[in-house]
Amino acid sequence: xxxxTQTPRNRITKTGKRIMLECSQTKGHDRMYWYRQDPGLxxxxxxxxxxxxxxxxxxxxxxxxxxxxxxxxFSLSLESAIPNxxxxxxxxTSDPGTQDPGTQYFGPGTRLLVL
Amino acid sequence: DQQVKQNSxxxxxxxxxxxxxxxxxxxxxxxxxxxYKKYPAEGPTFLISISSIKDKNEDGRFTVFLNKSAKHLxxxxxxxxxxxxxxxxxAASARVGGKLIFGQGTELSVKP
Numbered sequence: 598x599x600x601x602t603q604t605p606r607n608r609i610t611k612t613g614k615r616i617m618l619e620c621s622q623t624k625g626h627d628r629m630y631w632y633r634q635d636p637g638l639x640x641x642x643x644x645x646x647x648x649x650x651x652x653x654x655x656x657x658x659x660x661x662x663x664x665x666x667x668x669x670x671f672s673l674s675l676e677s678a679i680p681n682x683x684x685x686x687x688x689x690t691s692d693p694g695t696q697d698p699g700t701q702y703f704g705p706g707t708r709l710l711v712l
Numbered sequence: 713d714q715q716v717k718q719n720s721x722x723x724x725x726x727x728x729x730x731x732x733x734x735x736x737x738x739x740x741x742x743x744x745x746x747x748y749k750k751y752p753a754e755g756p757t758f759l760i761s762i763s764s765i766k767d768k769n770e771d772g773r774f775t776v777f778l779n780k781s782a783k784h785l786x787x788x789x790x791x792x793x794x795x796x797x798x799x800x801x802x803a804a805s806a807r808v809g810g811k812l813i814f815g816q817g818t819e820l821s822v823k824p
Contacts, residue, residue: 601755632814637721639801640756640814655811687755693809699744701812703755 600624601704603688609710610678618673618707620688628691629671630701631655631663633684640687646671678711685709715739716804718815725822731789733818735802738783742804746812747776747787750799759800760787763808792822 601622610616620629627648632640632655642655644663652663660682664672675682685708689701717736725731733747743764748756762769762776762785769776775788789796799819803812 628809637816639716639718639816640803642811642813645811689755691809699746699761699805699808699810700758703748703757705753705755 601688601690601702603686603704603707605707606705607708609712611712612679614678616675616678616709618675618686618688618709620671620673620704622669622688622690622702622704624690624692624702625668626690626692626702627668628693629665630689630691631661631671631673632687632689633657633682634687634706635684643673643686675709675711678709680711683709683711713738714816715742716802716813716815718800718802718818720818721816722819722821725792725820727794727822727824728791731787731792731796731820731822733787733789733800733802733820735785735787735815736783737785737804739804739806739813740783741806742813744805744808744810745776745778745785746803747774748801748803748814750801750817756801789820792820794822794824796820797822 630645631643646665662674688704691701746761747759750756778785799817801817802815
């Protein structure tokens with residue numbers, strides 16, 4: 598079973614629609630992250646959360662919001678989707694208290710197309 | 713402002729030879745560096761890391777070298793195998809467990 602899961606895996610939506618991407622993890626990690634990947638730009642951090650009551654903006658948070666419903670769940674919302682939000686979205690987790698505190702563990706990604 | 717740069721979008725290597733992937737950074741506060749590997753339709757997976765107190769870290773066929781004065785790191789894969797064909801991302805953080813800043817990625821193709 599995957600430790601970090603993302604739903605949906607693929608989504609097509611229209612401009613102006615609200616959409617939510619969900620991430621769940623069974624690793625027991627406190628820290629969770631949302632990234633987007635675009636060709637030629639690598640992975641860029643959208644939001645991150647170091648625990649349930651801690652939410653922080655990343656480098657490209659405009660147009661996005663997040664919710665940390667529980668330690669295991671971190672959702673990313675696009676309130677009004679626009680075409681330049683078409684990208685591959687990844688959720689990741691990490692745990693600073695482990696033997697490998699710097700490593701992040703990624704989900705399989707959600708491919709989003711905004712028409 | 714790209715703080716972590718991978719200037720080669722792609723690299724093609726013959727099976728059995730060495731693959732060398734390069735990464736440059738600009739922020740002198742970075743002190744922890746990682747390499748991730750990504751196959752199509754999958755998330756990135758951790759490959760190897762190095763802290764700034766070292767200049768080399770080795771794990772099997774994979775070795776990462778860090779040159780702090782040049783703000784440059786490289787990943788060596790020896791010998792390269794077709795299964796190594798993937799996109800490789802380098803990443804950096806200002807401290808272990810801190811936010812990661814990723815490079816653009818290099819697509820490695822290992823030909824049989």
